[in-house]
Amino acid sequence: MKKYTSSFNINLLCLDTKIFEQLEGKYEDLICHNLEDLLEEDSQLKLAQDNTPSFEALNVSGQDVEAAKRIQFIWAMASYYSWYCLEKLNLEDVSYIDGDIYFFNDPTILSDVKDFGSIGLIENRTPYSPVNGRYNVGIIYFKNDSKGLECVRFWKNCLLDPDNPYIKEYGTCGDQKYLELFPTMFEGVFALDDFIGHLAPWCVNQHRYVANKIIWNGKVQDLLFYHFSNFQHDFETKTYIPAARHGLVNIENHSFIHSLYEEYYNCLEGLNENFIWNDRL
Numbered sequence: 001m002k003k004y005t006s007s008f009n010i011n012l013l014c015l016d017t018k019i020f021e022q023l024e025g026k027y028e029d030l031i032c033h034n035l036e037d038l039l040e041e042d043s044q045l046k047l048a049q050d051n052t053p054s055f056e057a058l059n060v061s062g063q064d065v066e067a068a069k070r071i072q073f074i075w076a077m078a079s080y081y082s083w084y085c086l087e088k089l090n091l092e093d094v095s096y097i098d099g100d101i102y103f104f105n106d107p108t109i110l111s112d113v114k115d116f117g118s119i120g121l122i123e124n125r126t127p128y129s130p131v132n133g134r135y136n137v138g139i140i141y142f143k144n145d146s147k148g149l150e151c152v153r154f155w156k157n158c159l160l161d162p163d164n165p166y167i168k169e170y171g172t173c174g175d176q177k178y179l180e181l182f183p184t185m186f187e188g189v190f191a192l193d194d195f196i197g198h199l200a201p202w203c204v205n206q207h208r209y210v211a212n213k214i215i216w217n218g219k220v221q222d223l224l225f226y227h228f229s230n231f232q233h234d235f236e237t238k239t240y241i242p243a244a245r246h247g248l249v250n251i252e253n254h255s256f257i258h259s260l261y262e263e264y265y266n267c268l269e270g271l272n273e274n275f276i277w278n279d280r281l
Contacts, residue, residue: 004106011089013081015074035077038084044160045080049073051162055131056173059245075174076159078137083156086144093143101138102264103225110141113195118147118188121179125193125203125216133177138200138227139192140179147188154185197221199260201229201246209256226260233265240265
C-alpha cells in the first residue's frame with residue numbers, strides 16, 4: 001500500500017500473541033489488536049472456537065475436524081473484526097481486507113466509492129457455485145451508519161451462532177455465502193466490481209487481458225488487487241502453483257499473471273529478511 005499512497009491506517013487483527021508482539025508499535029500507521037484480548041473480552045467469541053465447521057472448512061482441512069474448526073473460526077474473524085472496528089473503535093467506516101491480498105494500484109479508490117452506499121461487496125467473478133456463493137470476502141466495505149452497522153452486526157452474529165436460521169443454506173463456506181443475504185435484507189448495498197478490477201486464482205480464466213489491463217463483463221479495468229490465497233513456488237521450473245482447488249494451472253502460460261505472483265513473492269521474501277521468525281521472540 002505504501003508504494004501507492006500514505007493516506008491509510010490499518011487496524012490489524014493478530015491471530016496470535018507472537019505476531020502481535022512483533023508488529024505492535026513498529027509502524028505508525030498500523031494499529032494492532034491481539035485476538036487473545038478479544039477472546040477474554042467476549043465469552044460468545046470464545047465459545048465460537050468450538051462451532052461446527054462448514055463444508056468448505058472441512059474441504060480445506062482435508063476432513064480434519066479440529067483443523068476445520070480452527071479454519072472456520074479464523075474465517076469468522078472477518079465479520080467479527082469489522083464489527084469491532086465500527087462498534088468498539090467507532091471508526092467512520094472500514095474496508096475489511098484479507099491478509100493474502102496485494103495491491104497493484106492505489107487502494108484509496110476504495111474510499112472514493114463510499115458515497116455509493118453503506119455496504120460494498122465484490123463478486124467471485126466465476127460461474128455461480130452453490131457452496132461458495134456469488135460474493136467474495138476478500139474486500140468488503142462498511143460505513144458506520146445505521147445500515148452498515150446493522151448489516152455487519154447481523155453477519156457477525158451469524159458466524160458466532162451455530163444455530164442461526166440461515167446456516168443450512170448460507171453457512172456452507174464459512175462466512176462467505178452469507179454475503180448473498182446482504183442485498184436482500186439491507187439497504188445501501190452496492191457492487192465494488194463496477195468501479196475496481198480484481199483477480200484471484202479462481203477467476204483468472206474468466207477474464208480477458210489487454211496489456212496490463214483486465215476485461216470483465218465488457219469493462220476494461222486496471223487491476224487494483226490480486227487475492228493470492230495459498231500457492232507454492234516451484235523453484236525448478238521458476239513458476240507458481242496455486243492450490244489445486246482453485247482450478248488455475250500453468251501460470252507460466254500467463255505472462256501477466258506470472259508477473260503478479262513474481263512481485264508478490266519477492267515482496268514476501270523481503271519481509272522475511274526484515275523479520276526474525278523464530279521461537280526466541
